[in-house]
Amino acid sequence: MAGKVVVLGFWTSMFGERSRIALEEKGVKYVYRQEDLSNKSPLLLQMNPVHKKIPVLIHNGKPVCESLIIVQYIDEVWKDQAASLLPLDPYDRARARFWADLIDKKFHVAGRKIWSIKGEEHEAAKKEFIEILKQLERELGDKPYLGGERFGFLDIALIGFYNYFYVFESRGNLSMEAECPKIVAWANRCLLRESASKSVADPKKV
Structure with missing residues (x-):
């Protein structure tokens, strides 16, 4: 599935890195935006108004939040681009x-x-x-x-x-x-x- 992909993250976040690794494994091109967690961007607050935290995956303008959910979303959406990240059984x-x-x-x-x-x-x-x-x-x-x-x-x-x-x-x-x-x-x-x-x-x- 084509479309613009943006990841909002922070450089030391083990949770934010999950999104990037999954996208790299699937060969998906994306834009990475580093957040200042002491001064969160309007985009982050708009895309994750509930938790107001990273990571957020924005795919075609729609946000997906929580790192493990993001990895599973990536695996499902780009299932034909590379081997499944989750086991098949x-x-x-x-x-x-x-x-x-x-x-x-x-x-x-x-x-x-x-x-x-x-x-x-x-x-x-x-x-x-x-x-x-x-x-x-x-x-x-x-x-x-x-x-x-x-x-x-x-x-x-x-x-x-x-x-x-x-x-x-x-x-x-x-x-x-x-x-x-x-x-x-x-x-x-x-x-x-x-x-x-x-x-x-x-x-x-x-």
Whole structure:
């Protein structure tokens, strides 16, 4: 489906990067507009009046909001341009959505606690964060990608958090390589893809 595509995002946002990676994987041309989150543009406020946040995908003037919904929209609209990002089997598709939901509701929340709180609560958050990483490692197993043999929806859901690997290490006093070597190796594989390397910010700059 042709038409003008615009992405409203922010350079350190792991959620905003999902939209860009999905579009790159599908070979869709788009315009990227960097938002100033302290002074949100009239376009952002118009296109996402409910949450007033990025990312927003604007396709032919119509907004799609929330990053995982955006990735699924891209997969459906441009289904004939490249392989499906979501698994074709209904059970595998449901499983991918389950893990993506866990990434947003548990991994992201635990990661934020590492750099925002101190003391005993910080240690508890660190323990929870590492346990979630180990759960993701078990899901990865010996597969090259979280979704299996091909890079897809679940990999897109997680790879943007690579932005913050250095933050997790420095604020959490931990080694991502020591705690979750398979996840680090997986991230390095993902970053060999142009779609990810073009979209994911440098952790040291973050």
